[in-house]
Amino acid sequence: MDAIAVVLASLLALGSPVGVVVDKLAADAIRDQLVAAEALQVRVDNASTLQLLNGRLERVRIAGQGLYPVADFRINRFALESDPIDVSIGALRRGEIALDRPLQAAMHLELREADLNQFLQSAWLQQQLQALEFALPGQTAREANRYEFTNPRLALLPDNRLQLALDLQDTVSADTLPIELEVGVAIASGHQLQLLDPVLTVDGQVVPAQVLRSLLGGMQSRLSLRQLEDSGIGMRVLQFAIQDNSLDIVMFVKVEPSSPWLME
Structure with missing residues (x-):
């Protein structure tokens, strides 16, 4: 406006x-x-x-x-x-x-x-990803700084689905862990974003549905215009x-x- x-x-x-x-x-x-x-x-x-x-x-x-x-x-x-x-x-x-x-x-x-992928690879977004902290269970805050998200990419799929992929990189060993989320997207009542039939894979292994539901459960209520x-x-x-x-x-x-x- x-x-x-x-x-x-x-x-x-x-x-x-x-x-x-x-x-x-x-x-x-x-x-x-x-x-x-x-x-x-x-x-x-x-x-x-x-x-x-x-x-x-x-x-x-x-x-x-x-x-x-x-x-x-x-x-x-x-x-x-x-x-x-x-x-x-x-x-x-x-x-x-x-x-x-x-x-x-x-x-x-x-x-x-x-x-969209050009924006995901932009310097500004890369800085935002590097600012995120990721800690494995039992790690100290200092150890959490060794991991960062890199190489984000997006694929728009048929049937209103999309796939978001990125890598979790160990900055010390340079090892990477690929992460992919495929999900359907819909808008309910003109304002509520819905995530449908999500599938999350980490290093090629599918995350159990009940674990994924707990990860995304609290997000749905916040995705409203x-x-x-x-x-x-x-x-x-x-x-x-x-x-x-x-x-x-x-x-x-x-x-x-x-x-x-x-x-x-």
Whole structure:
């Protein structure tokens, strides 16, 4: 939703642009917030210049391909279409974002397997993995530092399943232990991520189902988009599909005027 705020701030700073000028200014403003964009189009629909100057947009449509919101993370396709938007014009001119009514939009994301694996191999994610501590039973904290997770990789499989693999490496002996998790993924009631029929193998040996259930049991309740509601963000997944080595997600997003995310 920051993209829409950037659009409004840029247009208001330049007075009252109209037509294709509005669309170009909006696209340039969003492009400046990205690391890179292979293709980006923005369409701003407005009934009048007066409405724009009063902080109202009838609709914003954004379509992009090959977008990099951060380094090494590529979104293959992105589309967003908003409902009418009302913001506080005074707050916006002070560099703040304040909504006069909730902001609502439909969003479509397509993520490719190759792009996700590029991110998994990024320097930033490698640092996060190395910061994780893994201790075998009976080991001291000092001994735990000798193990680290390396070489993460992802495979998108048919029937909405995916496989996540990585290696547990002993930094002293250089021995590695391959770990693979294959699991089905579904969205229940538009917000609850479900892990279906998981299979975990460690060094080629299947972990017993009862052990795996105990490992994943406490995770399910935390995998809900409803946790964002306390921050004034409502998200509902309308479509979730893995097909042709891509992850396709369509969702509805609602941002309340009271959301602290608007202050960041």
